[in-house]
Amino acid sequence: MKVAIVGASGYAGGELVRLLLHHSAAEVTCVTSRKLAGTPLDQIHPQLKGFTDLKFTNPETDAIDADVAFLAVPHTVAMTYAGKLLSRGIKVVDLSADYRLPKEVFEKVYGVPHTDFFKAPYGIPEIHRKDCLNAKFVSNPGCFPTGATLAAAPLAQLAHTVIFDSKTGVSGAGDNPSATTHYPNVGDNVGPYKWTSHRHLAEMKQELAFLGSKANVYFTPHLVPVNRGILTTAHILLNEPLEQKEVEKLYRDFYKNEYFVRYQKPILAAVRGSNFCDVMVESEGTRVVAISAIDNLVKGASGQAIQNMNLMCGYKENDGLTGAGLLP
Numbered sequence: 665m666k667v668a669i670v671g672a673s674g675y676a677g678g679e680l681v682r683l684l685l686h687h688s689a690a691e692v693t694c695v696t697s698r699k700l701a702g703t704p705l706d707q708i709h710p711q712l713k714g715f716t717d718l719k720f721t722n723p724e725t726d727a728i729d730a731d732v733a734f735l736a737v738p739h740t741v742a743m744t745y746a747g748k749l750l751s752r753g754i755k756v757v758d759l760s761a762d763y764r765l766p767k768e769v770f771e772k773v774y775g776v777p778h779t780d781f782f783k784a785p786y787g788i789p790e791i792h793r794k795d796c797l798n799a800k801f802v803s804n805p806g807c808f809p810t811g812a813t814l815a816a817a818p819l820a821q822l823a824h825t826v827i828f829d830s831k832t833g834v835s836g837a838g839d840n841p842s843a844t845t846h847y848p849n850v851g852d853n854v855g856p857y858k859w860t861s862h863r864h865l866a867e868m869k870q871e872l873a874f875l876g877s878k879a880n881v882y883f884t885p886h887l888v889p890v891n892r893g894i895l896t897t898a899h900i901l902l903n904e905p906l907e908q909k910e911v912e913k914l915y916r917d918f919y920k921n922e923y924f925v926r927y928q929k930p931i932l933a934a935v936r937g938s939n940f941c942d943v944m945v946e947s948e949g950t951r952v953v954a955i956s957a958i959d960n961l962v963k964g965a966s967g968q969a970i971q972n973m974n975l976m977c978g979y980k981e982n983d984g985l986t987g988a989g990l991l992p
């Protein structure tokens with residue numbers, strides 16, 4: 665199966681190539697970058713030296729010859745590629761935010777018009793597996809909403825308030841340097857940002873509502889000096905108290921058939937490089953603290969995108985994704 669990656673010079677694109685090396689059937693045949701057309705991929709992603717001879721090409725949709733294309737480009741860019749690729753019979757997984765929300769919500773949150781909207785499955789397979797199976801297009805979720813939704817899902821219907829507090833690694837900001845990601849500003853520091861207004865809040869609200877929740881949902885992200893990973897602490901305020909063993913059973917049951925969600929103490933460094941989401945809960949009556957850890961570039965982006973490709977194309981859901989994390 666031929667795979668194209670549009671936006672392969674970025675972090676998510678590089679991670680797609682790395683992970684797909686382990687897939688039983690997928691072969692990456694096209695990697696695009698406008699700025700680096702003609703440059704060998706391994707000059708930009710030296711971790712891939714010896715694994716590929718691919719060179720970057722310009723992302724002209726007519727020239728992309730593939731069975732599946734991943735769009736690892738910024739939001740508002742993906743919408744200029746998705747429809748054209750689909751009309752040529754190419755299945756598409758979009759890693760950007762362009763198809764995660766209804767049109768009017770997207771336009772409000774992102775402050776731009778959507779120029780090619782269509783409805784798409786929201787690719788957290790643990791929540792929307794049926795919609796992703798055999799789909800021609802899947803919208804891959806945001807990194808924060810993935811960790812947050814998986815932390816709160818089993819209690820969604822029993823809560824009146826859910827407060828997500830996340831710590832994220834710097835690779836979440838992509839490979840374009842900025843004052844925020846400048847080392848002296850990040851190192852030895854914890855930086856809250858968009859305290860009450862992060863664009864991912866809309867996805868979190870959407871997913872908890874989909875799970876039947878009527879809870880008020882709040883979210884504050886923090887930048888921490890690590891390259892990869894998101895640790896989310898969910899404060900889940902319940903309508904009625906629940907004992908520890910009841911809450912734990914709810915989580916274990918909810919995820920009992922899920923390969924990628926493990927009920928164990930979440931350690932940020934231990935999921936790095938893997939597609940696992942580790943989650944654990946502690947109850948103090950009407951407040952439950954649920955904590956999840958994911959790698960933002962894997963379960964939060966490229967790994968989950970491959971999980972979705974597997975569902976769309978009929979491969980085992982964990983094909984290419986069985987690698988363990990790293991610790992330390």
Ligand SMILES: NC(=O)C1=CN([C@@H]2O[C@H](COP(=O)(O)OP(=O)(O)OC[C@H]3O[C@@H](n4cnc5c(N)ncnc54)[C@H](OP(=O)(O)O)[C@@H]3O)[C@@H](O)[C@H]2O)C=CC1
Nearest residue numbers: 671673674675676697698699736737738760836838839965
């Ligand atoms: N980093 C993360 O943790 C996560 C990222 N995502 C999403 O994945 C997508 C990629 O993210 P990331 O890899 O971090 O981003 P980067 O900024 O690291 O890379 C972006 C890529 O898109 C290409 N690109 C940019 N503009 C255009 C354009 N107009 N047309 C075609 N290609 C373009 C760039 O190459 P060139 O400019 O040379 O063409 C580059 O290859 C984004 O939508 C991001 O929001 C989702 C979840 C987590």
Ligand SMILES: CC(=O)N[C@@H](CCC(=O)OP(=O)(O)O)C(=O)O
Nearest residue numbers: 760761806807832833834836837
């Ligand atoms: C550290 C950092 O800046 N993280 C990014 C989110 C990561 C991401 O890529 O999310 P999208 O797919 O929705 O773009 C942010 O807070 O906007």
